[in-house]
Amino acid sequence: MPNDLPIRKIIHVDMDAFYASVEQMDHPELKGKALAVGGSEKRGVVAAASYEARKFGVRSAMSGIQAKRNCPELIFVKPRFDRYKDISKQVRAIFYDYTDLVEPLSLDEAYLDVTENKVGNPSASLIAKEIRTRIFKEVGITASAGISVNKFVAKIASDYNKPNGQKTVNPEEVLEFLQGLDIRKFHGVGKVTADKMYQLGIYTGEDLKSKTLEYLEDHFGKSGGYYYDLVRGIHNSEVKPNRIRKSLAAERTFTENLSSEIFMLEKLDKIAKEVAKRLEKSKVAGKTITLKIKYSDFTLQTRSKTLPYFVSNKEIILETAKDLLYQEKMSNSVRLLGISLSNLNTEDRASTLTDPSEKTVSVQLKFGF
Known part of the structure; x- marks a missing residue:
């Protein structure tokens, strides 16, 4: 080095298990119990699960229905953000x-x-x-x-x-540590990429390290260089005290599926109001508005529009979301709607993940850890 x-x-x-741990701390009667924050046994999505619930396979982002199937004794509590x-x-x-x-x-x-x-x-x-x-x-x-x-x-x-x-x-110890890991443990390697790596015979960090830069770039594009560096312990992104926000969003999961666009518009009005409120609090604005739709069969669809100017106004956000809603006919009833703004006016101040000039080839120097 x-x-x-x-x-x-x-x-x-x-x-x-942060949310669940707070609930168990505030409500001692819940300690030691299988607990899910968010969702319900009929609707919604689990935001967090206690370790007692995780033993039954209950995980965040799981539907409340599936969570209850996995753990019949599961207790649901409403989140208190x-x-x-x-x-x-x-x-x-x-x-x-x-x-x-x-x-x-x-x-x-x-x-x-x-x-x-x-x-x-x-x-x-x-x-x-x-x-x-x-x-x-x-x-x-x-x-x-x-x-x-x-x-x-x-x-x-x-x-x-x-x-x-x-x-x-x-x-x-870094190189040995990384080589022994399942590739799914690598932060930044999502499920789709991990599945692709498995298909290519890349199961561990050691397998990944055996591949050349050219090979990884051929199969993963620009991300190939990122993976090539990671498995060699090269990641020089500094701790940034003033972390730049990339997007801002709000969404709602409904008690009953919505099939009428009139009811959807009522919900979008409230969601747009919440987004505008968060934009004002964060003192940011954005150009790209995305409508998120999750159907009753859990399929997910997003529709986006980029405006030629930055917006934070609730009315403009709502009108754009309406246009996106009417963009094409709904394929099913809807269980969730969300609105997000990206391409924010903070991004020009964001620094890149890694400065190539800072790359190192090893981590063999000892110091007081």
Whole structure:
């Protein structure tokens, strides 16, 4: 590794079954129970599942009907996002006691760069342990952490000893760690790509590393170079405290399927109002408006339109969404509608994922992890 390149100490902290854990903390009678936040045994989608429910195969994004089939004793509770936001703020306050380089990914996870930190502790592993201990004592829920030289490896490592655990992948261990992983564990490799890799005989990091750059680019286009770097531990995206928002959305799952466009328009009005409210709060606007439609058979369709100007006005968003709704005839009754804005006026300030000039070819230098 070239000596003039920075060596980072990155922690990825991930709260354990966050929404469900908050509900169990606030309602002791739910502790130890199979719990699903969101959805119901008739409608909706599971937003989060307790570890007791996960033993039965209940997962986030699963329909409430399927979740109940998997676990007949499952308890459904309505989400309380204001409460989750409040808990998230408490957790982040702990993060900032150690570093200002905190990049939240969502309410329940964040990256921390502790290469230089406020407590003067050279060990990222000890800092992660202290943060997890404080979260449990001061907030009341558990967290897991991954510690390594970059965000990619740290994120994978945080899932390694869940729940309530942590894993450190030292610099000299990164290549071996990645080669032993199932390719499905690689953050950034989705289900479709993973299935394609399986068809090509790429099952593990070791299999991926055996492929040339040309081979990967031939089969995966520009993403081939990204995968080529990842399995070699090359991922130099910095922790960005002011993370640039790429899109903003709101959606609703309905108690009963909608077959009338009149009822759909009523729902779109409320959704557009919520999107406009979030845009105003975030002080952003966007050009591309996308209508999301999920039918009663769970097939998903999106329809998009890009305007020649930035918008945040509810009326314009709603009118565009209406145009998209009427773009073609509905193929079935509808269980979910959503509106999102992308191509935001923040994106010109966004930096790229990786600066090619910062690429390294190995991670063999030891330092205080």
